[in-house]
Amino acid sequence: MSSDADKKDVLLSAQHIKVYYKGKNRKTGPVRAVDDVSFDIMKGETFGIVGESGCGKSTIGRALIRLEHITDGSVIFRGQDISKLKKKELKDVRRHAQMVFQDPAACLNPRRTVKQIIEEPFMIHGVPEGVSLDERVEELVKKVGLDTYHLSRYPHELSGGQKQRVGIARAIALNPDLVICDEAVSALDVSVQAQVLNLLSDLKSDLGLTYIFISHNLNVVYQVSDRVGVMYLGKMVEIAPYDRLYEKRYHPYTQALLSAIPQVDGDGKTERIRLKGEVPSPSDPPSGCRFHTRCPHCCEICEKEMPPLREIEPGHFVACHLYDEQTEKENTPETPVTQ
Numbered sequence: 001m002s003s004d005a006d007k008k009d010v011l012l013s014a015q016h017i018k019v020y021y022k023g024k025n026r027k028t029g030p031v032r033a034v035d036d037v038s039f040d041i042m043k044g045e046t047f048g049i050v051g052e053s054g055c056g057k058s059t060i061g062r063a064l065i066r067l068e069h070i071t072d073g074s075v076i077f078r079g080q081d082i083s084k085l086k087k088k089e090l091k092d093v094r095r096h097a098q099m100v101f102q103d104p105a106a107c108l109n110p111r112r113t114v115k116q117i118i119e120e121p122f123m124i125h126g127v128p129e130g131v132s133l134d135e136r137v138e139e140l141v142k143k144v145g146l147d148t149y150h151l152s153r154y155p156h157e158l159s160g161g162q163k164q165r166v167g168i169a170r171a172i173a174l175n176p177d178l179v180i181c182d183e184a185v186s187a188l189d190v191s192v193q194a195q196v197l198n199l200l201s202d203l204k205s206d207l208g209l210t211y212i213f214i215s216h217n218l219n220v221v222y223q224v225s226d227r228v229g230v231m232y233l234g235k236m237v238e239i240a241p242y243d244r245l246y247e248k249r250y251h252p253y254t255q256a257l258l259s260a261i262p263q264v265d266g267d268g269k270t271e272r273i274r275l276k277g278e279v280p281s282p283s284d285p286p287s288g289c290r291f292h293t294r295c296p297h298c299c300e301i302c303e304k305e306m307p308p309l310r311e312i313e314p315g316h317f318v319a320c321h322l323y324d325e326q327t328e329k330e331n332t333p334e335t336p337v338t339q
């Protein structure tokens with residue numbers, strides 16, 4: 001989802017991605033974790049993906065670098081469709097796209113020292129010419145704000161923030177183009193969160209990285225993102241530059257999500273929108289618009305037809321029948337919300 005003028009700057013293009021899992025039994029359909037999602041990631045940007053837990057945001061993050069099987073659709077990364085590549089062929093993709101996970105403790109081998117953990121990518125892909133492995137590892141550990149004495153430590157001897165720094169060092173070891181941060185600061189204390197976010201921001205500038213930043217926490221996504229995609233029940237329902245989304249949120253689900261953010265300097269006029277009902281099961285999603293069972297603006301067409309993701313302003317995409325050209329005038333509520 002980018003204008004034609006921007007196409008030359010696209011690093012990754014997700015096109016009609018579906019990730020389905022088998023249902024528990026014959027009666028239930030497949031679990032549609034991600035269901036026909038398309039968007040582009042531009043070189044050098046941070047694209048935030050936000051939504052409630054179970055909306056498919058982590059699944060799509062993993063699917064984009066083939067850590068998850070893609071049922072249908074394609075992922076064009078650095079000009080190549082990687083969606084059908086065989087396991088062996090993915091080695092080169094992993095060199096250029098890395099992931100930072102939520103729980104650093106769970107993805108660092110407890111039997112390995114920090115040095116051995118950071119060396120792992122070089123064992124698979126080789127050491128760049130002109131530097132020794134030891135030099136490169138020392139450079140990396142310093143780059144993420146640790147000291148060389150940490151290299152001999154084991155994960156259990158580190159704090160949560162230090163473990164995540166080790167995870168980040170491993171992720172940037174091979175100078176990737178893209179780093180996907182999946183709830184990368186969610187398990188950390190607020191003050192440590194801020195330090196790790198600052199580190200990610202510094203690394204982005206120093207190394208020219210592109211990030212996909214996945215989180216359930218809109219506040220965190222706002223702090224780091226250039227553009228934000230909002231997901232609901234396996235669908236992308238709104239994509240916009242972060243500042244546009246903050247000023248004008250069109251989709252009723254985005255409005256509800258944003259109304260839950262406390263306004264430190266606000267005038268108190270934005271009322272919290274409380275959604276009715278539970279999030280439906282992704283193995284039995286509602287007909288038409290996935291959000292219609294909880295939407296305060298649901299109308300007849302919403303139960304029957306899935307709204308497409310449409311560009312309603314330059315760079316601002318929304319999937320909602322309220323903004324269909326023919327129904328816009330009569331149905332538009334007092335939206336977009338502006339503050």
Ligand code: SF4
Pocket residue numbers: 251252253289290291292293295296297298299302307319320321322
């Ligand atoms: Fe609500 Fe209908 Fe828009 Fe879906 S399409 S978000 S149900 S108004």
